[in-house]
Amino acid sequence: MRIAIAIKQVPERDAQIRIDTTGRWIEVDRIQYALNESDAYALEEALQLKEKYGGEVIVVSAGPERVGVAIREVLAKGADRAIHIICDDIGERDALGVARLLAAAMKPENPDLILTGLQSDDLGSGQTGVIVAELLGLPHASLILQVEKTETGLRVKRELEEGWFQTIELPTPAVLTIQSGGNKLRYATLMGIKRAKTKEVCVLAAAELAVDAAPVVVLEQITLPKKQKSTQILTGTAAEAAAALVKKLKFEVHVL
Amino acid sequence: MSGILVIQEERGQGRNRFSYEALAAGRILAGLTGLSMETAVVGDKNTPILAETSGLPPTTAYAVQHPLLKHYTSDGYALAFEQLIRKLHPAFIVFPHSYQSRDYVPRIATRFGQVLISDITGIETGPTFVRQLFQGKMSGSYRHSSDGPCFISVQAGAFPVDSPQAGTTTILPFEPEIASDAIRTHPSEPILGSSQTVDLGSAQRIVSVGRGIKAAENIPIVQDLATALGAEMAASRPICDNGWMPIARQVGSSGQTVSPKLYLAIGISGAIQHLVGMKGSQCIVAINKDADAPIFEVADYGIVGDLLELVPALTEALRAAGH
Numbered sequence: 001m002r003i004a005i006a007i008k009q010v011p012e013r014d015a016q017i018r019i020d021t022t023g024r025w026i027e028v029d030r031i032q033y034a035l036n037e038s039d040a041y042a043l044e045e046a047l048q049l050k051e052k053y054g055g056e057v058i059v060v061s062a063g064p065e066r067v068g069v070a071i072r073e074v075l076a077k078g079a080d081r082a083i084h085i086i087c088d089d090i091g092e093r094d095a096l097g098v099a100r101l102l103a104a105a106m107k108p109e110n111p112d113l114i115l116t117g118l119q120s121d122d123l124g125s126g127q128t129g130v131i132v133a134e135l136l137g138l139p140h141a142s143l144i145l146q147v148e149k150t151e152t153g154l155r156v157k158r159e160l161e162e163g164w165f166q167t168i169e170l171p172t173p174a175v176l177t178i179q180s181g182g183n184k185l186r187y188a189t190l191m192g193i194k195r196a197k198t199k200e201v202c203v204l205a206a207a208e209l210a211v212d213a214a215p216v217v218v219l220e221q222i223t224l225p226k227k228q229k230s231t232q233i234l235t236g237t238a239a240e241a242a243a244a245l246v247k248k249l250k251f252e253v254h255v256l
Numbered sequence: 257m258s259g260i261l262v263i264q265e266e267r268g269q270g271r272n273r274f275s276y277e278a279l280a281a282g283r284i285l286a287g288l289t290g291l292s293m294e295t296a297v298v299g300d301k302n303t304p305i306l307a308e309t310s311g312l313p314p315t316t317a318y319a320v321q322h323p324l325l326k327h328y329t330s331d332g333y334a335l336a337f338e339q340l341i342r343k344l345h346p347a348f349i350v351f352p353h354s355y356q357s358r359d360y361v362p363r364i365a366t367r368f369g370q371v372l373i374s375d376i377t378g379i380e381t382g383p384t385f386v387r388q389l390f391q392g393k394m395s396g397s398y399r400h401s402s403d404g405p406c407f408i409s410v411q412a413g414a415f416p417v418d419s420p421q422a423g424t425t426t427i428l429p430f431e432p433e434i435a436s437d438a439i440r441t442h443p444s445e446p447i448l449g450s451s452q453t454v455d456l457g458s459a460q461r462i463v464s465v466g467r468g469i470k471a472a473e474n475i476p477i478v479q480d481l482a483t484a485l486g487a488e489m490a491a492s493r494p495i496c497d498n499g500w501m502p503i504a505r506q507v508g509s510s511g512q513t514v515s516p517k518l519y520l521a522i523g524i525s526g527a528i529q530h531l532v533g534m535k536g537s538q539c540i541v542a543i544n545k546d547a548d549a550p551i552f553e554v555a556d557y558g559i560v561g562d563l564l565e566l567v568p569a570l571t572e573a574l575r576a577a578g579h
Contacts, residue, residue, distance in 0.1 A: 017393055095362075121390070122389065123389060124375070125372070127372055131365075134363045139331065139441050142358065142359045143355055143359070162512065162513065163448060166444050168443045168444070169441070169442040170441040179510075181493065216400065216402035217370075217371045217373055219396050219398055220384065221396070223394070223397070224395065225395040225553055228535075229554055229556060231557065232557050234558070234559050235560075239569050239572070239573070241566065242570040245559065246577050253556075255461065255539055
């Protein structure tokens with residue numbers, strides 16, 4: 001099975017993010033980046049499928065040079081080779097613009113299966129995988145926790161809401177967007193990190209893919225969210241704050 | 257380009273609130289743009305949600321019917337609503353943000369060269385659409401900059417259900433053309449997972465633990481607190497994904513929805529997927545090391561600091577107060 005997986009590098013979860021002077025993005029100078037969480041689960045699924053059925057895992061990512069770090073991490077965990085679409089204006093493109101890049105880079109590889117994470121931890125628009133499926137004329141299933149091969153294609157477990165699931169059968173080639181939690185994630189081994197250095201990373205300029213970059217939706221401004229409640233912050237040492245909270249819960253809220 | 261088309265979802269008895277909220281968002285958009293509003297749902301004219309919202313604006317509702325739409329598939333729904341949109345030429349199409357809409361709407365938007373502005377929490381003049389970024393740490397204002405139709409989906413709970421003036425609703429059938437080989441995926445009936453075996457919905461007090469706990473070995477200090485409080489234990493998704501707590505105790509959009517008298521969020525940052533499951537709680541207390549964590553936007557009381565110190569201190573204080 002030839003599997004292509006799209007990954008995104010996003011600001012690390014605990015990163016202290018600040019709005020930049022344009023008001024349209026965050027200060028990126030001191031930001032630590034990490035692999036998007038649901039993409040890590042998509043990678044794990046891809047690696048397990050490869051271990052079960054054989055084949056190849058090709059990682060594809062679009063973004064500036066810094067994205068190379070995330071690509072090496074994925075290669076170290078076991079992906080076979082990578083395509084890095086160098087795109088310095090990735091922040092100016094909308095979900096369709098980014099999906100066009102990914103689809104154009106994946107198409108010549110003729111993958112049997114394309115995996116993406118369910119959504120990104122930064123923009124969270126949650127649609128790149130579905131758009132890639134539409135652009136490539138492929139069927140898709142989203143919110144997927146488990147994948148198995150059948151004689152005609154795939155049987156997948158899809159998460160619905162409030163604890164409900166369903167199984168979906170679909171032919172390949174296909175696109176799946178992977179929900180977190182379906183598998184236990186692996187760590188890169190020392191050997192894997194060493195090997196990753198020699199694995200092939202094909203570097204493409206976004207312009208070479210000749211896709212439309214003009215956005216149809218524009219992020220005009222970012223702001224701090226409005227508070228929905230006024231929170232009483234209790235201060236002092238741990239013991240003082242804890243004692244103050246117990247008093248509040250007992251005498252103001254009457255829940256104790 | 258004419259008006260605003262709101263797509264409703266018939267989810268079964270008492271579960272159609274998402275659609276009422278999408279209608280409320282549609283009315284806000286109608287107020288801002290002066291455009292008229294229509295609605296559509298998959299089903300025949302007797303579909304319950306059409307009766308539930310009958311007599312309220314919008315005055316025209318399309319009952320979208322085809323035998324191949326009996327079970328939801330992204331291919332079927334995308335084809336059906338693509339055809340309705342081509343017929344009506346709406347300027348805005350509004351969907352509830354659900355596991356269903358997020359699955360098929362990006363396909364339709366792509367066919368129109370458009371991008372779904374997903375999971376919006378507000379509509380302002382322009383119109384600009386507000387949605388959360390960075391797991392709720394920031395808020396972003398989006399503008400549609402194209403001549404084509406604008407697709408938006410509405411976050412659950414973000415638009416209060418309103419009660420507009422009553423009128424009359426005309427229900428019109430719409431029968432899309434769908435060939436059976438156009439449906440490429442074959443879904444099973446929904447299956448209930450194990451997560452309903454613990455009923456957190458009726459718990460009066462809940463102590464819920466998130467990523468800030470750092471390691472499975474630290475869970476017992478939260479368990480001690482729950483015992484002292486006489487509370488049920490719960491967790492956010494990453495904790496269950498890691499296998500540190502059973503999935504049956506997961507709170508949030510993919511787990512249970514709870515509304516206890518007291519919800520104590522320990523090391524939970526407050527991503528929207530978690531907030532939708534617990535923001536109806538009467539009193540929310542958050543303990544988190546990050547003063548900017550979105551959980552503090554919904555918390556009544558907060559303590560900023562190291563939970564490994566604070567949680568045992570709180571257990572101690574409760575015991576000292578006779579709990």
